[in-house]
Amino acid sequence: MLKKKNLPGLLAAAVLTLLAGCGSTPLPPDTGCGMPGGVCSAGTPVTNAPPPAPAYTPPPRPESGVQTNPVELPPSADGSPRAALAPSSAPYSGPAVRVALLLPLESQALAQPAEAVRAGFMAAHEQQREGVTVNLVPTGDSAQAALDAYRSAAEQNDIVVGPLARSAVASLATSGMVNKPTIALNHPQVNSPLPRQMLVIGLSLEDEARQVADWAASEQAGGQALVLTGRAAWQQRLSGAFSQRWAELGRTHATVELPAEGGYVDGNALAELRARLSSEPPQLVYAALDANGLRQVRMAIGTSLPTYGTASVNPGLDMSSVPAELVGVRFLDLPWTVQPDHPAVAGYPRWSAGSQGLDPQRLYALGIDAYRIARELAQRPSGSFELDGATGRLAVNMGQGERAFRRVETGVVVRDNGPTEQILTDDAGGDSVPPPRRVFEPVATGQTGQ
Numbered sequence: 297m298l299k300k301k302n303l304p305g306l307l308a309a310a311v312l313t314l315l316a317g318c319g320s321t322p323l324p325p326d327t328g329c330g331m332p333g334g335v336c337s338a339g340t341p342v343t344n345a346p347p348p349a350p351a352y353t354p355p356p357r358p359e360s361g362v363q364t365n366p367v368e369l370p371p372s373a374d375g376s377p378r379a380a381l382a383p384s385s386a387p388y389s390g391p392a393v394r395v396a397l398l399l400p401l402e403s404q405a406l407a408q409p410a411e412a413v414r415a416g417f418m419a420a421h422e423q424q425r426e427g428v429t430v431n432l433v434p435t436g437d438s439a440q441a442a443l444d445a446y447r448s449a450a451e452q453n454d455i456v457v458g459p460l461a462r463s464a465v466a467s468l469a470t471s472g473m474v475n476k477p478t479i480a481l482n483h484p485q486v487n488s489p490l491p492r493q494m495l496v497i498g499l500s501l502e503d504e505a506r507q508v509a510d511w512a513a514s515e516q517a518g519g520q521a522l523v524l525t526g527r528a529a530w531q532q533r534l535s536g537a538f539s540q541r542w543a544e545l546g547r548t549h550a551t552v553e554l555p556a557e558g559g560y561v562d563g564n565a566l567a568e569l570r571a572r573l574s575s576e577p578p579q580l581v582y583a584a585l586d587a588n589g590l591r592q593v594r595m596a597i598g599t600s601l602p603t604y605g606t607a608s609v610n611p612g613l614d615m616s617s618v619p620a621e622l623v624g625v626r627f628l629d630l631p632w633t634v635q636p637d638h639p640a641v642a643g644y645p646r647w648s649a650g651s652q653g654l655d656p657q658r659l660y661a662l663g664i665d666a667y668r669i670a671r672e673l674a675q676r677p678s679g680s681f682e683l684d685g686a687t688g689r690l691a692v693n694m695g696q697g698e699r700a701f702r703r704v705e706t707g708v709v710v711r712d713n714g715p716t717e718q719i720l721t722d723d724a725g726g727d728s729v730p731p732p733r734r735v736f737e738p739v740a741t742g743q744t745g746q
Contacts, residue, residue: 388426392427395430395431395453395670396450396458397414397417397430397432398433398445402436403437406461408656412649413460413662413663416659417663418430418667419660419664420644420667420668433448439461442464454476455670457478457666457667459480459482461482465483465484465496468484470488477679478491478495479666479673480494480495481497484496495673496700497665497690499659500703501530501606502534503537503703505534505538507628508604509538509582511628520578521550521581522552523535523550523551524552524554524583525551531584531585534606535584549582554593561593566593569593578601579602580603580604581601584606585608585609587611590605591619591621607627607628609627610633610708623712624709626708626710628706629705629708631687631688631706632657632661632664633661640683658687662687665683665685669692679700680693680694685703688704690702
C-alpha cells in the first residue's frame, strides 16, 4: 500500500492524465493540450484593459529533495556565446503594438487551461506594459469559430497569440489566413509546412523525451536502454519519441509495457520485469511513467539503475518529503516548477489558482513566455533572439518553419533529504545570499538540441 503522505503525488498524477498533450505533461486532449474532440471556437472579440497585478508573493524556498542546474544553449552559428535576456533587461524600444490573446475561455472543456495561460500572460504584461496593448479574444469549442475569431483579431491587431487547442492550431496552419506574426500555443499535427509567420511555442512531450535521450546518452557510455511505458496515449508518445531519438544516436533499446489500473502497476508485470532485469540488465532505464508508477517500479526492481524521465515523473509541488524510491532519478522540467529562484521565474507572482497540480502552473508559465516572446517580436521584426524563460531557455528565429523555435528545459536530479549546503554566486562569481537547505549541483545534460 502507498503511504498517506504520497496522496498529493497521486492527485498530481491524476491531473497529468486528465490534461493530455499541450505540453510537458499531459493536458486536456485537444489543448493538444488534450481534451477529446474539437476545441476552441470563438466568441466576439472583446478588448479588456489589463487587470490589476496580483499581489506579489515571493516564491517559496525549496526545502529539500531536488537539485537543479540550468541547461546551456549551444553556441550561435558563428560560434559566439548566446546572450540570454532576463525578464526586464531592457526598456521597450519598438513601436506601440497591439497584441491579441486568443484563448478558449468560453469552452467548458478548456476554460481552466485557458485561464492559466491568460493569467500568466497578463502577469507578464503587468511587469512590462510599456508599448504593448493586450486585447483578449475569448473563444469557445469549435475550430471554425477559432478561425473566425483569428480573422477578426488579425485585422485589428499587430500580433496574435493563440489558439491553444491543437485542432484549432492545425486548422489555422492550413487555412492560408496567417498574414500577421502569430504565436501558436500548441503543436499542430499537419503534414504541410507551417506558415512563415506562425511560431509554435507549445509545451511538447516529444521534445522533452528527445532532450532526455540526448542527456542520457551523454552520461551513459554504451549499453542498452530499457524503456518502461504504460498504455496511455501520452505514455506512448513519450516512449516513442525517446526510442526514436535513442536510435538516431546509434544506441539500442528494449521496450516493456507495464499495465496499470487504479494507480497501481500490475504485480505480475513487475515480477516479470524483475526477472528480466536479473538475466538481461540494461545500462539505464527511461520511464515514460508518472511519479507514482515509477515509485512502484523502483520498489520492485531497486534503485541502482540510472533512471531518466520527463516532467511526468516530477513527484509534485511539495518537495519537502521525497519518496526514497525516487532518489537518484533524473528528469527535465520547466524552471517555473523546479527553479523558483531563477531570475526568469522569481520576478513574477506565483499563481494561487493553480493549486490543482503542476500542469496549470506549467500553462501559467507558458503564458508568461508567450507574452515575452510577443514583446520581443514587436521590437525585432526579423524574429531572431533568445530568452531565459519561465519554461526554459528559448531560441526564436521566425521564418524557419519547424526549426523556428527551441526550448531547452532544466535538468533535475532527485536527492535525499539529508543535511546539505549550497553556495549561490552572483555574476561576478562572489557569494551572494545565505544558502537554503538543499543543494543545487551541476547536472550535465549533454543536450545537443537536435
